[in-house]
Amino acid sequence: MEIHDYRAHDGLGLATLIRDGEVSREEVFDAACAMIEVGNPVLGAVVRTRFEQARGEGRVVDPAAPFAGVPTLTKDLLMAIGGEPLAFGSAAMADWRAPEDSSLVTRLRQAGLAILGQTATPELGLMGITEPHAFPHPVNPWRHECSPGGSSGGAAAAVAAGLVPLAMAGDGGGSIRIPASHCGLFGLKPSRGRVPLGPMFGEVWQGAVVEHALTRSVRDSAALLDAINGMDAGSPWPLPREPGFLTALACPPPPLRVAVSLGEPLGAALGTRLDPEVRRAVEQAAHRLEGLGHHVEWADPPVEGGALADSYLTLYLGHLAADLAWIGEQTGVPVGRLDIEPATRAIGRLGRCLPARDYELAKRHWNVVARAMADFHRRYDLLLMPVAATSAPRRGELYPSAARERLMALLAIPGASRLAMRAGLLKRLAADSLRMTPFTQLANLTGQPAMSLPLHVTPEGLPVGVQVVGPMGDERRLLALAAQLEADSGWGRHLPRPIG
Template sequence: MRDDEYVRYDGLALAALIRKGEVSREEVFEAACQRIESHDPAINAVVRTRFAQARDELAQVDPVAPFAGVPFLTKDLALAIAGEPLCAGSAALRDWRAPLDSTLVSRYRRAGLVILGQTNTPELGLMGITEPHAFGATHNPWSLEHSPGGSSGGAAAAVAAGLVPLASAADGGGSIRIPASNCGLFGFKPSRGRLPQGPNYAELWDGAVSEGVLTRSVRDTAAALEAVNGMDRGAPLPLPLPHEGGWREALERPPATLRIGVSLRSPVGSGVHPEVRRGVENAALLLESLGHVVEWHDPPVDGERLAQCYLTMCLGQAAAQLAWISEQTGVVRHRLDIEPTTRALGRLGKALPVADYLLARQRWNDLARAMGEFHERYDMLLLPVLAGPPPHIGQLYPSAREQHLMRLLAIPGLSRLALRMGALERLSHEALSYMPFTQLANLTGQPAMSVPLHRTPQGLPIGVQLMAAMGDDKRLLSLAGQLEQAKPWQTMPNPLR
């Protein structure tokens, strides 16, 4: 299979070619491996390959599976493959090996996907960019000077560059939607509880994280979610969602007339770039032209409280993750080989009073109730994914001065003092000024998606975000399919075709 043929198809189309006998699964496999070897050095999306193991697994693929023989990459965070590395973007885990497969890894394999390797992620998934010290920065295929975002930046760059037609991703604060926006992809964050996170976890980041995929077509996302959705046995959740069909069928018919609220107000009061505004405004006009009712209406949430709740969770989770790494590796926490920012966030999290963490977690309920009332009037919410276009590499990474301050904050005693002096409030504004629009869906658990409907004059992608009520995933996907038909997007950047 020629390279220009391989990159032309989405995952379902490749599977159909294999099923019809027009191309063999081995030919598709070799085309993907060659594409990774020739194009990944420029973008640094893949942190490790497993071609030999994948070649052996290729022979075991069920020929009637929806993605039988389709190449796939998993994110180097949370999705474990038994006996293989899982570094979470950190040098501290270079020598660690996963004891067993994640449930999702097993389900992706049952769906016919062939895992060729793992993709780059920021250390512990704590940033909206992908520039870890351990593996280096991932570059955006649309412009190598720009970032793909994060934390699923490696996955997004890999799909946008045509290394694979789809890749696993996870979203704890926008980590599917942010890189989808920056890389011109479709990125869908399912409702909380749709996809399993076991057996190693019940709810990552207290339920803020939803697993998913990044794709060039809406139908690939729908088919992947149909194949792997449903909680795994033993998940200690209040009401684990069972497996559901009908995801692909949701794309066969457009949704009935929707009432859609539109907002450009940043939750933390930061500015919104004119191109982002233009993208949202044009999307609103497109939705109106499709027969939907569109009204400007801000979501009824306290943006500053939302930001503080989110950052409180991140700090506490950073501390817990570092404690887990220390336990797994046998290296005391203060000697772990981690980045200064990660160490400081972990120290702040450890200094955070338990009562403050639990109170912030309880306030997720207030946000969810407020959005429940919003959806009594509106079916969907249209808003930006990010406050600006894709940033340059290094633009959002902490400066040398900021890293020095982080090192000071990591000193025992100073972190607790910093919290008392309002460090959390300042940190929440600084950390989220560029990416303030995505965290709401993580704390409320709602489904949300980034749809690649806009481009800057320089050709950089800008996605628009749509959120639906909790559990209304299929109607949101149906709307995505309608938008894809009404305004098809370029699926790959010209320089990397």
């Protein structure tokens, strides 16, 4: 199979070619491996490969599986393959091996996907960029001096460059939608609990984290959700597997009431400034929706961004402190001696000083926001707003500077973390880390499904996604709208030039 033929198809397209006998599973597999071997030295998207293991696993795949023979990549975070490395983007976990497959990986195998390796993520998935100290920094295939975003930046770079047609990703604060926006891809964050995290975890970040994928086509995302959704044994979320996500694409949605916002309530308290191209992307998407027969009305979500950011970051601190304790247990290394980045260590120390009362109050605020959004969706079916404040930033632009890392290292001094918390460092941390991406955490806190649609390219040639948020559990309507917009816009034509 020629490389240009391989890149021309999405995952379901490749599966159809294999089933129809036009190409063999081995030809598709070899093309994917060749793309990774040629492209990854430039991209830095894949942190480790497992070609031979995947080749052997492919020999027992059910040919009737929806993605039988289609190559993919999993993220180096949470997505465990039994007996194989899973580093969580950190040097501290470089030698750790997962005891068993995650439920998600088991379902990927059942769907016929060939897992060729793992993609880059920031340390512990903590940032909206992918620049870990322990691994190469992936480049954005649209412009190599730019970031693909994060925390699923490696996955986004791999799909945008055509290494694989779809790659697994996770979203705890925008980590599917942000890289989708920066790399011109479709990215759906499902509803809370829709995809299982077991058996290693029941929930991550109090349920804010949901796993799914970055794809070129809407139908790949929908078919994958058909295959992986539903609780596993011991799940804290009683969501049985449901069919019908792919079939939801067969008919366009009826006229919808769509609220359109530039996200000012979410970004104002953080000092967010919206790039004119992002504003243009949202406005053009609103006009496109009107042209398709939907009712569009400007209306902001009923949320105060400062309180939302404080609530999000409070639980973020608490969970990082717990995560570092877990890593210490897994590796046998005391937390104070873990090989972690200065920013991670500093934030973890802040988390250790977090009072349980503040943690619980922050979690209760999630309910306040969720109830407000449920009331909002009684008036509007969907909410359209930005994904990020700008197109892809330059690599290194958003990572803490050396001076900031030295300042954060001072938190190692006994008592300094408590003083920092009292001095309002949480609010500064929120502003610093969320100023460019204040629009995505809302759906993680409320549990709602949300997606990034690749509907705009700037005059400088960088993609800009727009975000659509739906009511809890309403993925089918989101996917149906996405398919309608995909057909109307033809966004699949906008792929970066091939590598090599």
